[in-house]
Amino acid sequence: MKDVQARPDARAMELINAEIDGELTREEQAELDAMLESSADLRAMQAELRNLASMLDSLPEQTPPADLANRILDQIQLPKSEPAFSLAGLFGLFKPAPTAVAFAAGLLVTVGVYEVASERDVAMDTSRMVGTMVSGSPSQANNEKDSLAISVPGLSGTVSISESGAMRILNFDLDSVEETEIVIALAEAQLGFGGIARAASSGTDAEQSYRISEGTLRMVNQGRQAFSVFLLEAANQDGESRKISIGIFSDGAPVFSGVLRG
Amino acid sequence: MTKSRDQSLVDRCLNGDRQALETLVREYQHPLYNAAYRILGNPEDAADATQAAFLKAIENLDRYDSNYKLFSWMYRIAVNEALNQLKRKKNQQPLDDRAVDDNPGPDEQVEAGNLSREIQDGLMALTDSYRTVIVLRHFADFSYRQISDVLEIPEKTVKSRLYSARQLMKERLLAHGVTV
Numbered sequence: 190m191k192d193v194q195a196r197p198d199a200r201a202m203e204l205i206n207a208e209i210d211g212e213l214t215r216e217e218q219a220e221l222d223a224m225l226e227s228s229a230d231l232r233a234m235q236a237e238l239r240n241l242a243s244m245l246d247s248l249p250e251q252t253p254p255a256d257l258a259n260r261i262l263d264q265i266q267l268p269k270s271e272p273a274f275s276l277a278g279l280f281g282l283f284k285p286a287p288t289a290v291a292f293a294a295g296l297l298v299t300v301g302v303y304e305v306a307s308e309r310d311v312a313m314d315t316s317r318m319v320g321t322m323v324s325g326s327p328s329q330a331n332n333e334k335d336s337l338a339i340s341v342p343g344l345s346g347t348v349s350i351s352e353s354g355a356m357r358i359l360n361f362d363l364d365s366v367e368e369t370e371i372v373i374a375l376a377e378a379q380l381g382f383g384g385i386a387r388a389a390s391s392g393t394d395a396e397q398s399y400r401i402s403e404g405t406l407r408m409v410n411q412g413r414q415a416f417s418v419f420l421l422e423a424a425n426q427d428g429e430s431r432k433i434s435i436g437i438f439s440d441g442a443p444v445f446s447g448v449l450r451g
Numbered sequence: 452m453t454k455s456r457d458q459s460l461v462d463r464c465l466n467g468d469r470q471a472l473e474t475l476v477r478e479y480q481h482p483l484y485n486a487a488y489r490i491l492g493n494p495e496d497a498a499d500a501t502q503a504a505f506l507k508a509i510e511n512l513d514r515y516d517s518n519y520k521l522f523s524w525m526y527r528i529a530v531n532e533a534l535n536q537l538k539r540k541k542n543q544q545p546l547d548d549r550a551v552d553d554n555p556g557p558d559e560q561v562e563a564g565n566l567s568r569e570i571q572d573g574l575m576a577l578t579d580s581y582r583t584v585i586v587l588r589h590f591a592d593f594s595y596r597q598i599s600d601v602l603e604i605p606e607k608t609v610k611s612r613l614y615s616a617r618q619l620m621k622e623r624l625l626a627h628g629v630t631v
Contacts, residue, residue, distance in 0.1 A: 210594075260502060
């Protein structure tokens, strides 16, 4: 025997529930309307279920315990914890300028330039702001003002600062055994981020990442890394010497800190 | 193609962005806690389940599929955590201290202020599977399709559970003097 059609009341109940849930098609709504028109019992049933749904929908929202979010946050370890590098002051973040500009003529190609913006948006796609050094090095071509030599277990190299017009250029040449995070205090020095250009790398792209957060530029590196960071004067173009704090961390622990003047 | 806000938030968390994590937790703690509360019936267990759900979600964040809404994905984890907690509690303590009275006196009437309590007790008197579909439909405002995705059951089952759950709720509330 073939499957029999659902009993009218069972079908009506299905349609009434679906109506409450906003899941009826136009045809089903017409079918339900016809059923309701001919049955006072179904209309009463519809009213009861609607009332029940309304009661459920109107249950007051519960407020989580005030400390719940902090309890959760305290327990979560993110993949790469941020080092405790305390630097005063916040700085506006940056948005990409519409055009790419070549810095230090003859040295760079395809370097994205970032301009100062008032909006605060920590997330930014940094993939576009990495350029390539095609010859030489900025430190050779520009006027070097200061430098730091780094030699600690697992990390060696130099960081120097030079000038090119109104732009400061930090030149990194580092070799690290473990993954390191370099933190540059842009806001503290009242400088804005202009771009990054890599000159040499023994690592892969996956081993290099760049991020700006709360007035600091953070770069994660591993292996041999030679790159330049271009900094713009954020406020008046006063040309005053700036002190730029640089911290380097490995596995969240500080391994080097220094200040460049330029 | 622009990344969805959900995917962007997830990516930032995976990159160790603490601020993104805070956004995630503060944005979702309220709905997740409410779902857990309606399933478990008390604030302490709801807070524990919410906390466990977040820890599990963060642990598995790299498996998040951006084809689904982050809210649905998080909700699913929270509902499963709440149900798991319920099972553990039942194993440890068969009769809840606050067990629902299914045989009230015939003349018992419900004060207006107790209506919410009656409805919550009615929810707790349902089986876990019935209660869960009610929570997803009425507190998360999920469609049949979304409930089907979250619970990994056919839509037809969602419908039948929802209808049965409402019928049981209605009968129980009537038996307790609540006019529906």
